[in-house]
Amino acid sequence: MTSPVIALRDVGIRFRRNRRSRRTFKDLFAGSKRRNRPDEFWALRSVSFTVQQGEAIGVVGRNGQGKSTLLKLVTGVVLPDEGSVVVKEGVAPLIEITGGFVDDLSVRDNVYLTAGLHGMTRQQVADRFDDIIEFAEIRDFIDTPYKHLSSGMKVRIAFAVISRLEEPIILVDEVLAVGDKAFREKCYRRIEELLAGGRTLFIVSHNERDLRRFCSRGLYLDKGALVLDGPIDDVLARYNLEYGVATR
Known part of the structure; x- marks a missing residue:
C-alpha cells in the first residue's frame, strides 16, 4: 500500500x-x-x-x-x-471561501489575487480566467467592485476560483449548502469531476x-x-x- x-x-x-x-x-x-x-x-x-x-x-x-x-x-x-x-x-480549501477577497478590488483583480495567494502563477490564472468566469456566470460583472456583488455571486466566484486549483486534496466545510439549487448541482458535478481525476476529498x-x-x-x-x-x-x-x- x-x-x-x-x-x-x-x-x-x-x-x-x-x-x-x-x-x-x-x-x-x-x-x-x-x-x-x-x-x-x-x-x-x-x-x-x-x-x-x-x-x-x-x-x-x-x-x-x-x-x-x-x-x-x-x-x-x-x-x-x-x-x-x-x-x-x-490542499484546496473550500472553507469560508469568500474570505480573503478584497471589497474595493474588481472581480477580475480578486480572481488574480486569490488564485495567486493559493500558488497559481499569473499565466496559469490567465489560462483559466475565462473558465472561472463562465463557471461563476458572472461575465457582466468582471470589472465591478467585489463589494457590490450579491452574497450568492460572491460564493459563485469564490468556488469557481478555488475549484480550479490543481491541489490534490480538496477540503469542503458546508460551503455546498450555499447558493441556489442550479448552482449547487453545478458545484456537485465539478466535485465529481475532481474525484474522477483522482483527487482526495474531505467534506x-x-x-x-x-x-x-x-x-x-x-x-x-x-x-x-x-x-x-x-x-x-x-x-x-x-x-x-x-x-x-x-x-x-
Whole structure:
C-alpha cells in the first residue's frame, strides 16, 4: 500500500473559552509545564487516522464537536497542542471561501489575487480566467467592485476560483449548502469531476444526501473524539441512532 497523503496521530488541540482569562507569570515561561486551566477545553483529543490518495471522506457530528477544527489542522491554519499532523500533498480549501477577497478590488483583480495567494502563477490564472468566469456566470460583472456583488455571486466566484486549483486534496466545510439549487448541482458535478481525476476529498456536512453522493468513508466526531471511522452508511447510521434525527 502506498503511504497516506494525510496522517494524524494522537492529535489534540486545546482552546480557551474566555480570551480575557488571566495567565500567571509562570505561564509566560516557555519551559514551565502547562496544566489544564478551568477556562480551557480540548476541541479534539487523541484523534488518529490516515487517508489514502483518491479517498472521499465525510466528517459528521453535532455542531461544536471539532469538525471544522479538524479541517483547519489539515490545512495548517492551526497547529496541534499534541500529536502530529502530516499532509504530503497540497490542499484546496473550500472553507469560508469568500474570505480573503478584497471589497474595493474588481472581480477580475480578486480572481488574480486569490488564485495567486493559493500558488497559481499569473499565466496559469490567465489560462483559466475565462473558465472561472463562465463557471461563476458572472461575465457582466468582471470589472465591478467585489463589494457590490450579491452574497450568492460572491460564493459563485469564490468556488469557481478555488475549484480550479490543481491541489490534490480538496477540503469542503458546508460551503455546498450555499447558493441556489442550479448552482449547487453545478458545484456537485465539478466535485465529481475532481474525484474522477483522482483527487482526495474531505467534506464536513450535515446533508446526508451530499455525504452519500460523494463519500465512501466517514469519520464521526463527538466531544472532540473520533467515535467511528468506517463506511459512510455505517457512520451515518451510528450518528442518527445516537441523536435520533437524520441529517437532511
